[in-house]
Amino acid sequence: MGRRYVEVFRSQRQEYYKAISNEVADARGGSPRVSVPRAKSHDEAKDSAEHTGILRLRGLPFSAGKEDIIEFFSEFGLSEDDIHIILNADGRASGEAYVEFRSAEDSKAAMVKDRKVLGSRYIELFPSTPDEMDDAISRGR
DSSP: OTTSOOOOOOOOHHHHHHHHHHHHHHHTTOOOOOOOOOOHHHHHHHHHSOOOSEEEEESOOTTOOHHHHHHHTGGGOOOGGGEEEEEOTTSSEEEEEEEEOSSHHHHHHHGGGTTEEETTEEEEEEEEOHHHHHHHHHHHO
């Protein structure tokens, strides 16, 4: 909507009632408490995935370069060699990249950036593997 990325997830009836209850409380002068429910199974899969030190980024602006990704993960001291921007068959950026962190612990800590904004886009992060990364790189070139 507008300049924002919108995802729609199936929710449970209880989540719907809670959201409506929060809206009613807000309309009566209560504090706003409405939150957008996240897909539980999707988040649990991310949380329980094994970390190998590699994250897949999805939703990157097509103009994003390695320096933008290094800045996005500034606290992890990445270099350009750690970033692999995936190209489509035409040689243009696909909106995906793979980032190699120093350790599995660093990639897990970097998950706090999941669903944060880089440039004008909402970025999703997924634990990945060296094989998945190599496969994506070889398909794009």
